[in-house]
Amino acid sequence: DDVVKGVVKTITNFGIFVDLDGIDGFVHRSDLTWEKINEPKDIVEKGQEIEAKVIAKNEEDKKIKLSVKALMDRPWDDFIAKYNVDDEVEVTITNILDFGAFAEVIPGVEGLIHVSEISYNRVESVASVLNTGDVLTVKIIGINPEKEKISLSKKATEEAPARPAPTQRSSNSSSNASSGDRDRTSNYGGGDRNRRPQQSHNSNNNRNKTVYEETANVTLGDSFGNLFDGLFGDSEDDK
Numbered sequence: 677d678d679v680v681k682g683v684v685k686t687i688t689n690f691g692i693f694v695d696l697d698g699i700d701g702f703v704h705r706s707d708l709t710w711e712k713i714n715e716p717k718d719i720v721e722k723g724q725e726i727e728a729k730v731i732a733k734n735e736e737d738k739k740i741k742l743s744v745k746a747l748m749d750r751p752w753d754d755f756i757a758k759y760n761v762d763d764e765v766e767v768t769i770t771n772i773l774d775f776g777a778f779a780e781v782i783p784g785v786e787g788l789i790h791v792s793e794i795s796y797n798r799v800e801s802v803a804s805v806l807n808t809g810d811v812l813t814v815k816i817i818g819i820n821p822e823k824e825k826i827s828l829s830k831k832a833t834e835e836a837p838a839r840p841a842p843t844q845r846s847s848n849s850s851s852n853a854s855s856g857d858r859d860r861t862s863n864y865g866g867g868d869r870n871r872r873p874q875q876s877h878n879s880n881n882n883r884n885k886t887v888y889e890e891t892a893n894v895t896l897g898d899s900f901g902n903l904f905d906g907l908f909g910d911s912e913d914d915k
Contacts, residue, residue: 678730679747680740687717694726699738703728707743710751710784712770751784752824758782761816764833769810777806779814779828787826789814794830796837 682694682701692708694701703726705716713719720726728742759765759781767779767787776790789806791799799805818827 679727680730680742681725681727682742684720684722684724684726687720687722689715692716692720694728694742696740699740701728701730701740701742703742703744707731707745710745710748712780712784712786751782755782755785755826756819756821759816759819761819763816764813765816766811766813767828769806769808769812772803772806772808774802777802779812781816781826781828785826787814787816787828789828789830793817793828793832796831796834 680696680701682696684692685695686693689705691702691704694703705713708716709719726744727747728744729746730740731743731746732741734740765781767781769777769779770786771778774791776788776794778786778788780786791802794802794805812830813833814828814830815832816826817829817832818825820826
């Protein structure tokens with residue numbers, strides 16, 4: 677965790693070598709800054725004095741690994757403090773890939789615009805609609821603090837296209853449906869005027885009830901009177 681000062685003596689594509697009073701210190705390009713760079717020579721010069729943090733030592737080879745960005749504020753912390761999901765932000769495209777494009781949100785922090793989040797229309801090739809260096813407005817649709825990853829969407833800042841109106845059924849279909857309904861109605865007895873009405877059970881019951889009531893008024897004397905008259909001779913009226 678020591679902090680040392682040294683002078684840049686060699687610059688390569690993969691990093692820089694620093695003279696620490698006769699001991700070589702090495703800073704990998706990924707440890708020079710939090711920002712994305714093309715080459716180390718873009719941010720340092722030979723003979724420049726720098727301050728760095730010791731992150732590894734090799735006592736046998738007398739080599740020391742250094743980090744300049746370890747002494748800088750972490751851009752991710754700044755991003756988390758300023759932005760939230762659903763915020764719109766201006767970004768710069770930094771890299772084009774088959775599955776999407778990476779964009780710089782703030783220096784040192786990038787997010788991914790997946791190919792499905794570029795447009796509501798189908799995108800066959802990301803390179804056909806986006807280029808490195810393009811500046812555009814996107815919406816933050818996801819933040820993963822643990823992995824320090826950001827999901828961005830360009831189409832979320834645009835108005836979604838209207839859905840097509842549902843197709844209407846033709847008048848022929850409606851008329852055919854109506855005639856079909858009439859046919860089904862006639863098949864099931866609806867609207868058949870020529871059919872004879874069936875007598876209800878109530879009318880039969882009423883008729884039987886009337887016969888029963890009339891029969892109930894006849895006495896035994898009425899039924900067997902003539903028989904008795906024949907057995908015992910003439911009645912008083914005949915005398």
